[in-house]
Amino acid sequence: MLPTLIILALLAGLAILALLFFGIEPLSQSRWGRISLLIGIVAVPLLVSGGSLSTGFHQSSRTSFCLSCHEMQRYGMSLFADNRAALSAVHYQNRFVDRDSTCYSCHADYAMFGDVKAKMNGLRHVWVHYFGKVPEKISLYQPYAAANCLHCHEDARRFVEAPPHQPILGSLYDGTTGCFASGCHNVAHDMKAVDEHRLWQAK
Amino acid sequence: MASEVNVHVRSMRRAAVVAALGLLVQLGGSFYWTPLTFIASAAIGLPLVGIGALLFLRAAFRIMKERGAL
Numbered sequence: 121m122l123p124t125l126i127i128l129a130l131l132a133g134l135a136i137l138a139l140l141f142f143g144i145e146p147l148s149q150s151r152w153g154r155i156s157l158l159i160g161i162v163a164v165p166l167l168v169s170g171g172s173l174s175t176g177f178h179q180s181s182r183t184s185f186c187l188s189c190h191e192m193q194r195y196g197m198s199l200f201a202d203n204r205a206a207l208s209a210v211h212y213q214n215r216f217v218d219r220d221s222t223c224y225s226c227h228a229d230y231a232m233f234g235d236v237k238a239k240m241n242g243l244r245h246v247w248v249h250y251f252g253k254v255p256e257k258i259s260l261y262q263p264y265a266a267a268n269c270l271h272c273h274e275d276a277r278r279f280v281e282a283p284p285h286q287p288i289l290g291s292l293y294d295g296t297t298g299c300f301a302s303g304c305h306n307v308a309h310d311m312k313a314v315d316e317h318r319l320w321q322a323k
Numbered sequence: 324m325a326s327e328v329n330v331h332v333r334s335m336r337r338a339a340v341v342a343a344l345g346l347l348v349q350l351g352g353s354f355y356w357t358p359l360t361f362i363a364s365a366a367i368g369l370p371l372v373g374i375g376a377l378l379f380l381r382a383a384f385r386i387m388k389e390r391g392a393l
Contacts, residue, residue: 123356158379161338172352176352176364180361185358246358249358
């Protein structure tokens with residue numbers, strides 16, 4: 121979906137600049153004219169650019185944005201893996217996360233600077249995509265933090281009451297036991313299912 | 324005096340053109356967000372708008388200085 125509002129705002133900003141371009145000489149003669157020049161050439165473009173940047177940040181959290189790089193397309197397909205133990209597939213197919221921001225929902229830390237960190241990592245990915253060498257096997261920069269899982273599951277009844285979780289709830293909450301590291305949920309993306317085309321077909 | 328006015332008008336026009344280029348780059352990116360268009364928008368479009376604003380403010384500052392308003 122096109123961010124219509126920001127496109128209209130950018131077009132309006134451009135139209136104002138075009139009008140002012142031809143009206144600079146008469147406008148610069150009067151006080152209000154100079155104020156309108158200040159608004160039209162400085163304030164409006166800066167404001168619209170701020171909106172555009174904010175829209176860009178929002179758009180860069182979308183699943184379609186992440187999957188626009190070919191390196192990520194297999195991971196996108198893994199969202200459809202026909203495997204109920206594969207975390208990405210389960211979350212996507214059951215709508216446990218917003219499908220429009222699936223990647224970002226799990227791959228951004230929920231700590232204070234989690235968004236910034238995720239965007240910085242994104243920039244690093246773009247750099248590698250265009251100027252570096254993409255590794256054969258793509259892996260996380262650091263082990264997946266259980267805190268990200270707990271951000272949603274922490275007090276969820278299904279999570280708390282699950283018999284395997286109950287004896288280790290304390291260690292799950294304090295981070296000494298990780299969902300992945302424990303080996304219980306160690307399939308994040310089922311790439312084997314992708315290679316074998318074992319995919320779930322959404323109706 | 325007239326030529327000075329023209330100089331300032333030219334500077335302001337240049338500022339408007341640079342800012343417009345910045346908005347154009349951002350507009351291009353807004354139609355299809357990909358990592359490349361996002362980077363172009365943030366790293367080229369936004370600075371161009373900033374440069375346009377600075378050019379305009381410099382011209383305005385010079386006009387005010389010449390008129391003894393500062």
